[in-house]
Amino acid sequence: MSQLAQSVLSGDRLSLARLLTRVENDTSEGREALDSLFAHTGKAHLIGVTGAPGTGKSSLVNQIALSFRKLDKRVAIVAIDPSSPFTGGAVLGDRVRMRDLSGDQGVFIRSMASRGSLGGLAQATSGVVQVFDAAGFDVILIETVGAGQSEVDIARLAHTTLVVEAPGLGDDIQAIKAGILEIADILVINKADHAGVESAERALKSMLDLAHPVQKVFQHHGQTLQTSRAASDPQPANPNPALWIPSIWRTVATTGSGVPELIEAIQEHAAHLRQSGEWFMRERARLSAEFDLFTYQALMERLRASLPESKFEQILDSIQKRKISPREAVNVLLNMGR
Amino acid sequence: MSQLAQSVLSGDRLSLARLLTRVENDTSEGREALDSLFAHTGKAHLIGVTGAPGTGKSSLVNQIALSFRKLDKRVAIVAIDPSSPFTGGAVLGDRVRMRDLSGDQGVFIRSMASRGSLGGLAQATSGVVQVFDAAGFDVILIETVGAGQSEVDIARLAHTTLVVEAPGLGDDIQAIKAGILEIADILVINKADHAGVESAERALKSMLDLAHPVQKVFQHHGQTLQTSRAASDPQPANPNPALWIPSIWRTVATTGSGVPELIEAIQEHAAHLRQSGEWFMRERARLSAEFDLFTYQALMERLRASLPESKFEQILDSIQKRKISPREAVNVLLNMGR
Numbered sequence: 001m002s003q004l005a006q007s008v009l010s011g012d013r014l015s016l017a018r019l020l021t022r023v024e025n026d027t028s029e030g031r032e033a034l035d036s037l038f039a040h041t042g043k044a045h046l047i048g049v050t051g052a053p054g055t056g057k058s059s060l061v062n063q064i065a066l067s068f069r070k071l072d073k074r075v076a077i078v079a080i081d082p083s084s085p086f087t088g089g090a091v092l093g094d095r096v097r098m099r100d101l102s103g104d105q106g107v108f109i110r111s112m113a114s115r116g117s118l119g120g121l122a123q124a125t126s127g128v129v130q131v132f133d134a135a136g137f138d139v140i141l142i143e144t145v146g147a148g149q150s151e152v153d154i155a156r157l158a159h160t161t162l163v164v165e166a167p168g169l170g171d172d173i174q175a176i177k178a179g180i181l182e183i184a185d186i187l188v189i190n191k192a193d194h195a196g197v198e199s200a201e202r203a204l205k206s207m208l209d210l211a212h213p214v215q216k217v218f219q220h221h222g223q224t225l226q227t228s229r230a231a232s233d234p235q236p237a238n239p240n241p242a243l244w245i246p247s248i249w250r251t252v253a254t255t256g257s258g259v260p261e262l263i264e265a266i267q268e269h270a271a272h273l274r275q276s277g278e279w280f281m282r283e284r285a286r287l288s289a290e291f292d293l294f295t296y297q298a299l300m301e302r303l304r305a306s307l308p309e310s311k312f313e314q315i316l317d318s319i320q321k322r323k324i325s326p327r328e329a330v331n332v333l334l335n336m337g338r
Numbered sequence: 339m340s341q342l343a344q345s346v347l348s349g350d351r352l353s354l355a356r357l358l359t360r361v362e363n364d365t366s367e368g369r370e371a372l373d374s375l376f377a378h379t380g381k382a383h384l385i386g387v388t389g390a391p392g393t394g395k396s397s398l399v400n401q402i403a404l405s406f407r408k409l410d411k412r413v414a415i416v417a418i419d420p421s422s423p424f425t426g427g428a429v430l431g432d433r434v435r436m437r438d439l440s441g442d443q444g445v446f447i448r449s450m451a452s453r454g455s456l457g458g459l460a461q462a463t464s465g466v467v468q469v470f471d472a473a474g475f476d477v478i479l480i481e482t483v484g485a486g487q488s489e490v491d492i493a494r495l496a497h498t499t500l501v502v503e504a505p506g507l508g509d510d511i512q513a514i515k516a517g518i519l520e521i522a523d524i525l526v527i528n529k530a531d532h533a534g535v536e537s538a539e540r541a542l543k544s545m546l547d548l549a550h551p552v553q554k555v556f557q558h559h560g561q562t563l564q565t566s567r568a569a570s571d572p573q574p575a576n577p578n579p580a581l582w583i584p585s586i587w588r589t590v591a592t593t594g595s596g597v598p599e600l601i602e603a604i605q606e607h608a609a610h611l612r613q614s615g616e617w618f619m620r621e622r623a624r625l626s627a628e629f630d631l632f633t634y635q636a637l638m639e640r641l642r643a644s645l646p647e648s649k650f651e652q653i654l655d656s657i658q659k660r661k662i663s664p665r666e667a668v669n670v671l672l673n674m675g676r
Contacts, residue, residue, distance in 0.1 A: 035663040035665055036663075038660060038662075038663035038664075052390070283658065291653070291657060291664045292638075294665050295671065298668050299641065299672070300633070303633065316626055316629065320618075320625055322376060322378075322380060323377075325372065325374075325376035325377075326625060326628045329632075331636070334636055334640070
């Protein structure tokens with residue numbers, strides 16, 4: 001194991017920051033350290049927090065971190081949202097609130113630069129999360145924005161996914177996207193002291209109820225997970241204790257109101273995952289996806305190394321001139337590389 | 339060429355619908371048809387339209403389609419936004435508005451189901467767009483929501499990307515995400531008859547001005563594209579005619595106000611792309627990405643076929659037990675497959 005990886009295991013913060021940069025940049029030193037640290041991973045509770053800008057998601061992440069600190073958990077925050085104060089998109093008030101966390105040795109905040117390449121951001125985030133996991137952080141909060149594919153990919157990293165809404169963000173129904181409800185384990189209506197909280201909750205509930213009657217079976221990296229999507233207040237009797245029914249929680253992140261109850265729900269979800277075996281299955285799906293990605297990268301590297309770059313340009317020329325389709329060109333290429 | 343592909347070329351709408359389904363489901367018949375139709379592609383103007391729910395983006399897409407019809411262009415709409423009326427997430431008013439397009443033989447609307455797999459939606463969308471292109475549609479509107487990676491991936495398909503905003507959608511500055519500004523060729527403030535349009539435009543302008551002084555050089559699939567990101571009203575003199583400066587347009591999709599001017603801007607952008615050579619470069623980047631994806635799929639297929647499924651499960655067991663890291667496991671696997 002490298003000196004850097006060892007220093008990270010021994011709790012040195014400067015080494016941690018350095019290794020995170022190497023991992024984010026996907027350097028060979030970073031890769032080696034990830035390989036050697038891998039045996040130390042698998043202990044942290046990964047919590048994804050996603051939602052539209054303006055929901056106060058970052059302040060909520062802040063409060064969740066503070067609450068876990070009170071339970072003596074070490075907390076890492078990985079911020080991927082460009083509008084987050086953690087990544088630099090904050091207004092002054094947010095920055096002031098961030099001070100609650102600074103100076104606390106049990107907290108480490110890392111902001112990620114958004115990446116253009118396919119799978120790039122999810123891969124870098126996965127590496128950063130693994131470093132935190134190996135370094136002994138008990139809770140890793142992953143903050144993302146929106147409902148795009150990258151958020152879904154990143155949510156797949158998490159054991160527990162929180163979807164944050166807020167009252168008065170335009171049309172309540174339209175603001176809740178189908179994709180995001182599918183990944184939600186826990187729904188939070190933040191800014192619950194604002195007008196419109198009732199109608200926001202009603203909209204969420206009816207969307208969840210719509211999804212309720214049919215218990216969804218969805219494919220998760222080839223593994224069939226059974227889950228049901230519904231919530232109401234009071235919570236209904238759960239017909240199948242192996243199924244998790246997403247619940248709705250109200251919070252006011254500026255005062256911390258509702259956050260202790262939310263923390264309890266998060267911990268309940270972790271317990272549910274462990275009891276039902278879903279913790280294991282989600283982890284396996286995640287590791288399988290990572291394995292696939294690395295396989296792809298290794299195969300592409302071999303292929304590129306086996307043929308001169310000019311050959312690829314020639315093929316691309318033929319495609320662009322519509323002499324050959326991309327799929328036909330792949331067949332030609334792979335038969336050459338044999 | 340298959341009978342189905344030939345019927346699509348001859349303009350049969352039922353065959354078109356059938357082929358789109360085959361392509362979306364990635365069947366072997368769909369793949370073969372795509373290969374044989376590929377020589378007929380490369381003529382359509384692909385226009386991406388993205389923005390948050392509640393911006394009236396779908397109504398705007400509707401109006402843009404109507405305007406292009408008046409110019410005697412054949413128009414296809416590919417809707418990927420789950421809140422869009424085209425994909426079924428509409429309120430009644432939207433559905434009524436959609437009737438403007440129904441019955442017109444020069445318009446074809448296709449909604450896409452969101453896909454979970456990596457690259458799945460972008461790949462399916464690319465296939466659907468190619469079918470429309472081959473079938474002789476002059477303009478293909480691709481409607482997406484949000485600013486996630488999948489939107490950026492889909493925007494890469496388009497020659498021209500419109501980003502739609504609306505006044506009063508929460509915090510104007512927060513609503514505009516860095517990622518989405520990077521992909522915008524044209525910015526639209528829809529619902530321009532609503533209060534707050536001035537401040538929304540000011541917010542957009544100042545964000546664009548911030549990005550202006552430094553001309554960004556960004557990597558697009560390995561090719562360096564130079565571009566500048568700025569707009570103001572009146573439009574400033576463009577210091578470099580090869581650079582496109584995104585402009586801001588106001589529209590009211592419910593009345594059609596501002597749409598003819600927007601159409602002109604879209605056509606100007608197409609002309610700019612052709613004159614500057616960027617049309618060619620964007621297309622090459624897109625075809626290159628598609629080629630990479632197919633290469634990956636073919637390589638993975640070969641690898642999977644070369645080893646029993648149980649071997650993969652064994653490897654995954656070792657990874658999950660932390661005996662070996664995913665990257666180390668890939669090395670072991672590829673040396674076995676040799």
